[in-house]
Amino acid sequence: MKKSVVRPWMMGLSFAAVLSGCVSQQEPQQQDPVPTPVARHAYVSFPALGTPAPLQVAGRLSFPTNAQGKVPAVVIAHGSAGVDTRGSFHAQALHAAGIATLELDMWSARGLAGGAEGRPRAVAETLPDAWGALKYLSAHPSIDGTRIGIMGFSWGGLMSMLSATRRYVAGAESGQRFAAHAPFYPVCWAYNRVPSYEFGDLTGAPVFIQAGAADQYDDPDSCQKLVDSLAPADRESVSLTVYPGATHGWDRLEPAVQISDPYSHTGQGGQVNIAPSPETAETSRRAMVDFFRRSFGLAP
Structure with missing residues (x-):
């Protein structure tokens, strides 16, 4: 039986919003992750x-407080563990750059607990969530439908990659x-090797991959080999x-953990160390914001 999961920030989602797809109540001020929103x-x-x-x-859905007219937006797709602090960490920097964000909660919709045993069988099963988010944002009166990007972590990172292909678009x-993606x-090792992870024949939208040399899912050069193979x-x-x-x-800024995943170690499976790196987290966050600024034609 699938376990029903409700993320902490999802507690305020009203029944009316579930039925209608409309904006529901405002988040309580004390739950905002930054002292000065x-x-x-x-x-x-x-x-x-x-x-x-x-x-x-x-x-x-979050808008910069100083937003005027239609603004660009970025969909944020979480990893296998589900919604966590990484979404807010990166969203705050995007808001400061004048970009709206939509942080998805894909596991609650499916009654999944997250982790290697509590996620869908393949990333392609969650691409409909990304397409639904794109349609929703494109119709929003305060969003510029021509400037909507997607980013994500691990599972969400794969979504960001696959959504850049003509096959899946x-x-x-x-x-x-x-x-932009x-x-x-x-x-990176899985693309064009595992069925339903085909990466090629791209839409032409820019794709910016950020990876760690000590990532135990991949070899240190897995991502470079992927790029070179295109x-x-x-x-x-x-x-x-x-x-x-x-x-x-590296941008999961809680204590280090060790997980087990059958897709780790280039598909051999095994234990994966996840260790926070505040310096890399900040560097990669700035690089991500700069990428979306350039892609959306925003002033630096």
Whole structure:
């Protein structure tokens, strides 16, 4: 039996919002992760696109407090563990740059607990959540539908990668696609080796991969080998930064943990060390914001 999970910040999602896909109540001030808020938050829900059975996905939509007119936006897709502090950590920097965010909660919609045993079988199963988010944001009166990007961590990083391919963008609303993709540690060894993880024939939107040289899912050069293997036209769309000494999940700024995952160690499976690196976290966050600024044509 699937375990029903409700994330802490999802407690405020109203039944009316689940049914309608509209904005629900404002988040209580004491739950805001920064002492001086740079964004205003609301809970939203929207239908995933293309799932076998109807699925309503929830998330936290945040706008910069100084936003005027239509602003660009970034969808934030969590990792296998589910919603955690990484989403807010990166969202705060995007808000300061004048960019709205939509942090997804994909596991609660499916009654999953997260982790290697509590996630869907394949990342492609959650791409409908990304397409639903893109459709929702494109129709929002305060969002510029031509400037919507996606970023994610691990599982969400794979979503960010696959959504850049013409094969998978076919699942989006006709004429819609993400304008930029920023995957964090997206398990590079798996692409074009594991079925349903095909990466190629890209849409042409820029893709910025950030990876750690000490990530135990990959070899130190896995991401570079992936980039080098792409067709020349696709390679022009992809950039890569690898951080020496950084493990998987370097921007998870809680105490170090060890997990087990059958996809680790280039598919051999085993234990994975996840150690926080505040310096790398801040560097990668700045790089991510700069990438979206350039992609959206925003002033530095």
